[in-house]
Amino acid sequence: xxxxxxxxxxxxxxxxxxxxxxxxxxxxxxxxxxxxxxxxxxxxxxxxxxxxxxxxxxxxxxxxxxxxxxxxxxxxxxxxxxxxxxxxxxxxxxxxxxxxxxxxxxxxxxxxxxxxxxxxxxxxxxxxxxxxxxxxxxxxxxxxxxxxxxxxxxxxxxxxxxxxxxxxxxxxxxxxxxxxxxxxxxx
Amino acid sequence: xxxxxxxxxxxxxxxxxxxxxxxxxxxxxxxxxxxxxxxxxxxxxxxxxxxxxxxxxxxxxxxxxxxxxxxxxxxxxxxxxxxxxxxxxxxxxxxxxxxxxxxxxxxxxxxxxxxxxxxxxxxxxxxxxxxxxxxxxxxxxxxxxxxxxxxxxxxxxxxxxxxxxxxxxxxxxxxxxxxxxxxxxxxxxxxxxxxxxxxxxxxxxxxxxxxxxxxxxxxxxxxxxxxxxxxxxxxxxxxxxxxxxxxxxxxxxxxxxxxxxxxxxxxxxxxxxxxxxxxxxxxxxxxxxxxxxxxxxxxxxxxxxxxxxxxxxxxxxxxxxxxxxxx
Numbered sequence: 001x002x003x004x005x006x007x008x009x010x011x012x013x014x015x016x017x018x019x020x021x022x023x024x025x026x027x028x029x030x031x032x033x034x035x036x037x038x039x040x041x042x043x044x045x046x047x048x049x050x051x052x053x054x055x056x057x058x059x060x061x062x063x064x065x066x067x068x069x070x071x072x073x074x075x076x077x078x079x080x081x082x083x084x085x086x087x088x089x090x091x092x093x094x095x096x097x098x099x100x101x102x103x104x105x106x107x108x109x110x111x112x113x114x115x116x117x118x119x120x121x122x123x124x125x126x127x128x129x130x131x132x133x134x135x136x137x138x139x140x141x142x143x144x145x146x147x148x149x150x151x152x153x154x155x156x157x158x159x160x161x162x163x164x165x166x167x168x169x170x171x172x173x174x175x176x177x178x179x180x181x182x183x184x185x186x187x
Numbered sequence: 188x189x190x191x192x193x194x195x196x197x198x199x200x201x202x203x204x205x206x207x208x209x210x211x212x213x214x215x216x217x218x219x220x221x222x223x224x225x226x227x228x229x230x231x232x233x234x235x236x237x238x239x240x241x242x243x244x245x246x247x248x249x250x251x252x253x254x255x256x257x258x259x260x261x262x263x264x265x266x267x268x269x270x271x272x273x274x275x276x277x278x279x280x281x282x283x284x285x286x287x288x289x290x291x292x293x294x295x296x297x298x299x300x301x302x303x304x305x306x307x308x309x310x311x312x313x314x315x316x317x318x319x320x321x322x323x324x325x326x327x328x329x330x331x332x333x334x335x336x337x338x339x340x341x342x343x344x345x346x347x348x349x350x351x352x353x354x355x356x357x358x359x360x361x362x363x364x365x366x367x368x369x370x371x372x373x374x375x376x377x378x379x380x381x382x383x384x385x386x387x388x389x390x391x392x393x394x395x396x397x398x399x400x401x402x403x404x405x406x407x408x409x410x411x412x413x414x415x416x417x418x419x420x421x422x423x424x425x426x427x428x429x430x431x432x433x434x435x436x437x438x439x440x441x442x443x444x445x446x447x448x449x450x451x452x453x454x455x456x457x458x459x460x461x462x463x464x465x466x467x468x469x470x471x472x473x474x475x476x477x478x479x480x481x482x483x484x485x486x487x488x489x490x491x492x493x494x495x496x497x498x499x500x501x502x503x504x505x506x507x508x509x510x511x512x513x514x
Contacts, residue, residue, distance in 0.1 A: 032282070039279060121268065128272035135280035138419070143282070146189050 022156050023129050026165055033168050036140035043132045044079070044093055046132040051100075052128060054122050058103070061113040065106055071099045097133075100126060144168045188416045188494035192339060195409060195511050199227040199344055202402075206351055210238030217362075240354060244347045248304050261287040261314060270318065271325050274311065277334040280417040287311050287337055289330075291318060297434045300459040301333040304343040320434065321427050328424030332461055334411035341406045345399075345458050352399050356392040363388060371497070396473075403458045403475040408498035408510055411482055415489060421497075425486035431462050443473055481505060 055069055060067070075096040082089065104123060107113050114120070147168060151182050214236025218229030264271045268288060278286040285308045287301075297317045303309030311333045313326075321329065336342060363385070415421040457463050458475040471478075481504055488500040501510045 036282070043279075124269055124272065128269075128276060131272075132279050133278045134419075135276055135417070139280060139282050142189060 001157065019159065022159055023163065026150060026156065026160070026163075027148070029143065029150055033140065033143045033147050036143045037086050040133065040136040040140055043129055043136050044102070046179045047075055047096070047100075047126065047129045048080055049134065050122065050125055054100075054103075054126065057116065057122055058107070058113065061110050062106070063155060065103075068103050068106060070101065072096070072103060076100050093133075097130060100130070144170045188413065191409070191511050192413070192492050195339060197284070198511070203344075203347060204350075207237045209241065210240060210351070210354075218492065240347070240351050243354075246349055247346065247350065248343070258293040259290040260293070262291060267291060267318075268314070269323060270326065270330075273323070273330050274334070276327065277331050277417060281334050281338050281413070283334065283338060287334065289313065290314050297431050299329050299333055299461045301336045301342060301385045302459060303337065304346065305335050305340070309337040309342070317431065320430055322423075324420060324423035325427035325466070326416075328420065329416050329427050329461060331414035331417045332424060335417070336406070336409040336459075338413065339406065339409060341410065342459060345403060345406070348399050349458075350400055351391070352395045355395045357390045358473050359392050400473055400475060404477050406510070407476050408482070408485075408501060411486060412501075415429050415486060415492050415497055416494060419492045421486040421489045421492055428462065428479055428483050428486075432483075477505075 051072060056071065059069065075092065077091040079089070079096050081092075104126075107119075108121075150156055151165060188341045209234040215229045215233030215250065218226075218232030221228065251487055260266065262270045262274070266291075270291070274289045275286055283306055285307060287303070287306070288311070290310060290312045292312050295316060296314050299311065299313045299317060300505070301309060301311045311330060317329070318326065413423065414424050418424070460476075462479055463474060463476040485497065485500045485504045488504060489496040490499070498510050501507065
């Protein structure tokens with residue numbers, strides 16, 4: 001009589017432990033996604049902060065490139081507006097990326113500028129920030145995919161409905177131009 | 188690729204538990220040999236043998252501070268901004284919580300290594316000539332490779348495995364000596380068992396050493412694969428490996444890591460570099476690293492940059508069945 005009850009209890013305890021383990025795994029993955037997202041924002045903001053310095057450094061040398069500088073300033077203002085729509089925000093950031101890229105491409109024609117230590121430092125910082133934005137997005141996407149996969153697997157999908165784990169959507173890299181800015185070769 | 192890392196972690200734990208089990212069984216068998224039949228002694232011996240490597244490992248971990256030479260300069264945003272940015276980038280790409288400390292080593296070698304048993308206290312060291320030789324993309328690849336080692340906890344794992352190899356080698360030497368000494372009387376059937384046991388004891392250091400090298404090579408490949416995925420640029424790492432292997436000589440490695448040498452033997456230190464000091468042409472049984480040419484070819488042959496592509500390329504170049512499965 002007692003043996004059966006013990007077996008049933010053992011099975012119940014086992015199931016309980018499994019549920020806890022699944023729940024905790026999902027919590028870890030969900031928080032990883034949230035952290036990854038905030039990392040993207042940190043890098044985007046860092047880029048916003050670097051730009052005024054860049055424009056100041058470059059202004060004196062690139063008098064004939066006023067339109068590029070204006071484009072950057074406008075794009076930065078739009079991006080800093082923090083539109084609520086994620087798609088629009090992402091668009092603005094991409095525009096900013098490509099306009100900074102154009103600036104660096106054009107700076108090849110200005111050897112004086114390229115010899116300026118300040119400019120070189122800023123270039124390194126901006127290139128690194130672009131890289132970090134790319135890596136942060138990539139890590140975010142990986143985290144989302146891990147999280148979604150774990151959620152959809154059986155038996156986890158049953159629990160997610162009960163515990164209400166939210167959905168996340170992945171970041172899409174829309175323009176080819178944005179990808180190019182991310183990989184700058186220093187050869 | 189994260190599934191591969193998870194799978195690798197699971198398999199590694201299984202391997203370690205299995206080895207501990209073997210240790211325990213072996214200890215129990217020795218205990219049963221000394222005091223015939225399964226008694227309290229053999230059970231204690233079994234438990235002790237299984238637990239001892241674990242305790243030893245934690246002791247090593249606790250007693251060894253990450254050793255810093257006076258030739259190492261810590262990288263900050265001020266003195267090496269490019270390197271500092273690169274390791275921050277790799278931290279973001281790999282999802283590590285804390286950026287590992289990066290050091291530039293003022294020595295006349297072309298190499299880099301990672302040290303530290305947990306991501307929290309891990310460091311990466313790059314030699315100065317290497318930093319001057321490589322382009323930004325190549326440095327990124329090298330640092331990504333080292334960061335992957337930290338992420339996958341390879342250093343801790345190899346130290347643990349290395350500890351067990353050392354224990355096996357010491358114990359087997361002791362047993363061989365003692366079994367040539369006094370002889371316990373045994374029946375005829377027992378003699379064959381004793382001989383087999385003796386052969387096993389003599390060969391086990393060799394087998395465990397070979398297995399250790401196998402584990403080390405697998406982890407090097409995995410670190411390459413992770414680096415390729417993190418940087419999205421396999422050519423960077425491939426080009427760096429090519430440059431290092433062309434420029435490297437064996438000299439100048441003596442007394443390089445005096446502090447580290449106190450706690451870890453040469454094999455374990457060799458395993459932590461990105462390119463081993465003694466190079467081999469193929470993936471030989473006894474090398475800590477795969478052949479550099481293999482590593483370069485695999486990276487260059489990747490169609491994309493994720494783990495599946497690395498795996499396909501790996502299978503094509505080495506002819507193995509698989510590197511590490513996803514689940």
